Amino acid sequence: MDEEFLSRILKAAGDTTRRRILTLLVQEGALRVTALAAHFDMSLNSVSKHIKVLEEAGLVTRRTLGREHFIAAELEPLKLTESWFGQLKSIWELRLSALEHALVSEGDRHD
Template sequence: MAIPSQKHDVFQAIADPTRRHLLQLLGDQEMPVTVISGHFPMSRTAVSKHLRILAEAGLVKERKVGRETRYRLEAEPLMELKRWLSYYERYWENKLNVLKRFVEQDDDAAELTFTPLEVVDPEK
């Protein structure tokens, strides 16, 4: 699967609250643009542009049915986000460990243990 060097990436796509709302809405069912835009306090055209950005990020697929265009969620690209996130999980897990140690009054651990795991690039 070659990356199509899209203009908008997943991180940018989900940055906007309206677009996150769109994803939520389209999770449940495929919908044509007019119906979708009925859920938002803005013009149909504006919603349409948000849908385009989501489509460019691969988060949404469109299908032409007669004179309407129906959109549906495509969650797969969110895996990239999950992967990115997983890199940072150890940091807050470490934080929780520190807290746990504190609560347990483990006094002989004077300095905080820091788990230096493998050095990875969270972007790839």
């Protein structure tokens, strides 16, 4: 369930074009589909599809005003993902310190 979400976010973020879209949105705020597409050497349709993928992952949201669709980055999924990697690092450090502790105890028995 949450795993599903994470997978979708990471898959969405795993494409260079989509990461560039995200970065653009984060630094410039909401942008229209056409404005985004202008940055890429590919068809408007392809960019539109990339946006859809990001949207399905929750990484961006869409606000439609008339015929214009404004796309904005969302912060929450970024936090979720960052925290997954962070937790993994924590577990790592936990294991290492436990290991170290065990080695010290071993030394205490000086056998």
